Amino acid sequence: MSDIAIESATGWLSDDELETTRERMPILYVEAIPVRVDEHGEVTHVGLLLRIDPEGTVSRSFVSGRVMHHEQLRAALLRHLEKDLGPVALPRIPVSTQPFTVAEYFPTPGVTPFHDPRQHAVSLVYVVPVSGDCRPRQDALDLVWFTPGEAASASVLDEMQGGRGALLRQALAHVGAAT
Template sequence: MSPLELDRDPAWLSREELDAARQRLPILYVDAVPVRVDDRGAVSAVGVLLRLGPDGRVSRELVSGRVLHHERVRDAILRHLEKDLGPMALPRVPVSPQPFTVAEYFPTPGVTPFHDPRQHAVSLAFVVPVAGDCSPQNDALDLTWLTPDQCLDPGVQAEMDRGHGVLLRQALAHLGHPV
């Protein structure tokens, strides 16, 4: 099934059913850290989105979204990268992607560094090289490419929402960058 067909799949949940499920079940998500790599495979830049939150606050976030019913994790990663970075991002997701960590988002702040006021979500987090032209899409206001050192700047980290700053530091540590 294509991603558009998944959105219309009657086996998936209506908005009301999803809201009810979010009150009772952990929901599976994927987080993606888009990166540019040089010829040696070293990360030269990390893509960070600028978004307007439901509370009207502007913050920085990573690519993130839920896995749909009957959707492979790899396909969910590709769908969310395209949704946020555009169809020409050209992500290089491995055939069998392996997450660098699992993040648990709780509706109660402080249980973990990750917070989502809507739900308890379990997210598989991936670093994904992108080779094409990227531009912010949908609800993303901007896309900024930062060096790994710039990602660790306290000012940038303070702008990261929902624990995405922690996730970004974990991704950089996974890649061997000193944090």
């Protein structure tokens, strides 16, 4: 057994280091689609965040963020859910850390349905039931709960960037709530 301690809260890369890393290798992300479920486990509502990007574009999105070095997936999901939805959202992280899908974002449009102009990113995507009081924080302006039918409407899907509308349709199909 080694005497070397593994520090799991070592912070993250500086802005310059992150930019250099993004130019050279894919970055691992987790994305969580918050849902409300009824007593039978059926999805009744889907929570979509309202965000504004640095260019001033307003869009709908999911809970999302990078996985840090030495961070377990479950811990990354919890950290980002709390960061975006608040400390009393009461998420129920899945027993298995297997995502319902993997989305690969490329800086070049058209390689996959998913696009991120900043980087090549690999995102593990989860549907996460939440039962508590959700209050958006950090860079999220608002959280709006939609029925599955409302979430799948063209008007909502058009407000999603980078292919996230396709991800939302996949998530709804995965949980049996596709309309």
